[in-house]
Amino acid sequence: xxxxxxxxxRPRVVIVDDHALFRAGVRAGLAELTxxxxxxxxxxxxxxxxDAVRPDVVLLDVHMPDGGGIAVLRAIRGSSPATRxxxxxxxxxxxxxxxxxxxxxxxYVTKTISAAELADAVVRAARGEVALPPRLAGFVxxxxxxxxxxxxxADLDQLTAREREVLERIARxxxxxxxxxxxxxxxxxxxxxxxxxxxxxxxxxxxxxARWASEHKLVD
Amino acid sequence: MSDDHTLPRRPAATRSAIVGRPSLPAALSSxxxxxxxxxxxxxxFGGGALPTEWAQAALAGVAGTVALTLGAAEGPSSKWYxxxxxxxxxxxxxxxxxxxxxxxxAPIGGLGVIAYACAALVITLTAPARQAxxxxxxxxxxxxxxxxxxxxxxxxxxxSVGGEGILWASLLLGSGLSLFWAAxxxxxxxxxxxxxxxxxxxxxxxLLLTGAGAIWVLSRTGLFKQAEGTIAxxxxxxxxxxxxxxxxWLRTSRMLNAERGVRARAQERAEMADHLHDSVxxxxxxxxxxxxxxxxxxxxxxxxxxxxxxxxxxRPPDAEVLTLADGLRAVAAEIxxxxxxxxxxxxxxxxxxxxxxxxxxxxxREALTxxxxxxxxxxxxxxxxxxxxxVDVFVxxxxxxxxxxxxxxxxxxxxxxxxxxxxxxxxxxxxRSAPGGGCEVALHLDPR
Numbered sequence: 124x125x126x127x128x129x130x131x132x133r134p135r136v137v138i139v140d141d142h143a144l145f146r147a148g149v150r151a152g153l154a155e156l157t158x159x160x161x162x163x164x165x166x167x168x169x170x171x172x173x174d175a176v177r178p179d180v181v182l183l184d185v186h187m188p189d190g191g192g193i194a195v196l197r198a199i200r201g202s203s204p205a206t207r208x209x210x211x212x213x214x215x216x217x218x219x220x221x222x223x224x225x226x227x228x229x230x231y232v233t234k235t236i237s238a239a240e241l242a243d244a245v246v247r248a249a250r251g252e253v254a255l256p257p258r259l260a261g262f263v264x265x266x267x268x269x270x271x272x273x274x275x276x277a278d279l280d281q282l283t284a285r286e287r288e289v290l291e292r293i294a295r296x297x298x299x300x301x302x303x304x305x306x307x308x309x310x311x312x313x314x315x316x317x318x319x320x321x322x323x324x325x326x327x328x329x330x331x332x333a334r335w336a337s338e339h340k341l342v343d
Numbered sequence: 344m345s346d347d348h349t350l351p352r353r354p355a356a357t358r359s360a361i362v363g364r365p366s367l368p369a370a371l372s373s374x375x376x377x378x379x380x381x382x383x384x385x386x387x388f389g390g391g392a393l394p395t396e397w398a399q400a401a402l403a404g405v406a407g408t409v410a411l412t413l414g415a416a417e418g419p420s421s422k423w424y425x426x427x428x429x430x431x432x433x434x435x436x437x438x439x440x441x442x443x444x445x446x447x448x449a450p451i452g453g454l455g456v457i458a459y460a461c462a463a464l465v466i467t468l469t470a471p472a473r474q475a476x477x478x479x480x481x482x483x484x485x486x487x488x489x490x491x492x493x494x495x496x497x498x499x500x501x502x503s504v505g506g507e508g509i510l511w512a513s514l515l516l517g518s519g520l521s522l523f524w525a526a527x528x529x530x531x532x533x534x535x536x537x538x539x540x541x542x543x544x545x546x547x548x549x550l551l552l553t554g555a556g557a558i559w560v561l562s563r564t565g566l567f568k569q570a571e572g573t574i575a576x577x578x579x580x581x582x583x584x585x586x587x588x589x590x591x592w593l594r595t596s597r598m599l600n601a602e603r604g605v606r607a608r609a610q611e612r613a614e615m616a617d618h619l620h621d622s623v624x625x626x627x628x629x630x631x632x633x634x635x636x637x638x639x640x641x642x643x644x645x646x647x648x649x650x651x652x653x654x655x656x657x658r659p660p661d662a663e664v665l666t667l668a669d670g671l672r673a674v675a676a677e678i679x680x681x682x683x684x685x686x687x688x689x690x691x692x693x694x695x696x697x698x699x700x701x702x703x704x705x706x707x708r709e710a711l712t713x714x715x716x717x718x719x720x721x722x723x724x725x726x727x728x729x730x731x732x733x734v735d736v737f738v739x740x741x742x743x744x745x746x747x748x749x750x751x752x753x754x755x756x757x758x759x760x761x762x763x764x765x766x767x768x769x770x771x772x773x774x775r776s777a778p779g780g781g782c783e784v785a786l787h788l789d790p791r
Binding site (some may be wrong): 214215216255260261263291295296297 | 687
């Protein structure tokens with residue numbers, strides 16, 4: 124796993140959003156801690172740009188014309204696999220973002236986030252950390268409750284007791300390091316659990332996930 | 344909403360050109376041509392120089408020319424007869440090639456005429472309702488008659504293939520059916536000021552022509568006599584009925600649906616405009632007024648977002664709160680408005696409100712009020728979980744927290760009121776300092 128932050132380099136970031144005003148705001152907020160290597164306002168421009176500059180992190184608007192963020196994610200998954208994608212959403216309603224997460228995003232932040240928090244989230248994303256806000260944690264707990272689908276893949280369709288504990292504390296508004304303190308484990312362990320949860324979110328056949336995904340035309 | 348807004352209207356100038364009488368030179372020239380034609384025909388009948396077939400062709404040609412002159416006053420149009428060629432051809436040249444093909448193949452057993460009628464039927468059924476404009480009646484008659492003149496001339500010259508009867512029958516059937524079908528779905532639309540343009544005339548005329556054509560076909564082919572009084576006769580009558588009425592019915596329902604869709608969309612738009620006006624625009628105005636007060640602006644934006652989201656999800660405003668999760672969301676909204684605080688609510692599972700869960704809801708409200716008052720500006724999180732382990736609700740603020748020993752007296756009172764409420768229904772409540780410096784209230788009910 125590459126670690127641009129550890130090597131002392133600022134993460135290289137591309138901003139993809141069709142609102143110029145919002146891009147300008149993000150650029151100003153991120154200027155200090157990251158290196159903005161490009162901006163794109165359309166799906167086509169974004170794909171070309173990301174392919175050319177291979178950034179560490181892409182901030183990707185969920186709602187865009189011409190297929191939205193998902194079209195970008197799909198196109199760059201093959202060409203730029205090391206790039207981490209962080210969704211940008213106007214709201215934290217999981218129904219808005221779940222399709223993007225299923226398509227491979229490393230989490231999302233809401234557009235109401237403060238500049239400092241956004242910069243922090245980008246630096247963390249560059250390190251490989253997953254951005255799992257409280258509402259998404261709650262949604263995952265909801266989606267993984269009830270009996271597993273048949274045929275079930277226990278590894279993918281169930282949460283472990285520990286993962287539940289972690290998700291629940293995130294839903295209660297605690298940061299990863301606070302969750303670690305509460306559970307008596309290291310922050311790294313909490314991050315590992317969250318990554319495992321994200322993988323399940325990507326791959327599980329849970330009905331609720333599949334339904335949301337298909338409603339957003341994610342199923343091939 | 345009146346039809347005036349939903350239907351495209353002709354500009355006034357074109358309209359008067361259609362309604363207006365043919366100009367004097369046009370009328371005079373048509374009279375001259377007609378007189379010349381009639382004279383020629385009388386002469387030929389008198390002298391016996393020309394056979395009857397040629398006279399018929401000449402008559403049709405003269406009548407067509409007259410109609411064409413009158414039709415010229417109907418205004419410019421690329422459409423002739425039913426407008427099939429104008430629609431099929433991408434360029435004028437293509438349209439004229441199609442027209443020539445129709446006329447040239449008409450003498451071959453009525454082939455061109457039948458093909459034209461089929462295309463007209465398909466277009467009638469598939470064209471968008473809005474584009475189902477009719478060709479002027481003089482222009483239609485003119486092209487029909489001129490086409491007929493060519494066919495008759497071919498017949499007289501011995502160039503036609505197939506029975507003469509079939510040709511006449513298909514001409515009558517095609518014209519009658521297209522008139523009958525074209526009258527469909529025009530109820531309630533403004534009538535165009537044109538001869539034979541109104542619905543009743545077109546319907547009657549269409550049915551008469553169709554009937555004449557059908558009787559012709561049946562008598563010619565002998566089916567009429569064979570089928571009389573038999574089951575086959577009933578079947579044929581039914582088939583004819585379906586063939587005649589079916590397309591018209593389809594067209595009517597399609598046009599009605601299109602009209603209904605337009606109305607429904609317009610109404611939806613109006614409702615949406617009303618809603619946005621009352622909500623989002625009002626809030627934006629307020630935000631501009633209070634731009635200097637960041638907390639107020641944040642509160643306004645949050646309330647508007649909540650309201651807009653409920654509206655998008657179809658949740659009725661001020662709906663009666665019946666479940667714990669709804670109750671928590673309502674309480675959080677109330678606290679956000681009252682204290683300009685930011686409250687994040689996450690619920691997993693839900694349960695109807697009863698005596699016990701109402702007590703938990705009341706305790707959660709106390710905890711939220713407490714957090715908003717003592718940790719101003721800090722984010723507040725509400726998490727609820729309902730499962731086989733019972734009901735758990737957590738209210739967590741990321742405020743400065745407190746020293747357990749230094750809890751102010753009035754805050755202790757709040758603590759007790761929270762704990763007492765939940766105790767009374769057999770639950771547990773705990774107030775504790777949270778890692779990260781805030782405070783967390785945990786409420787629990789065992790499953791029943």
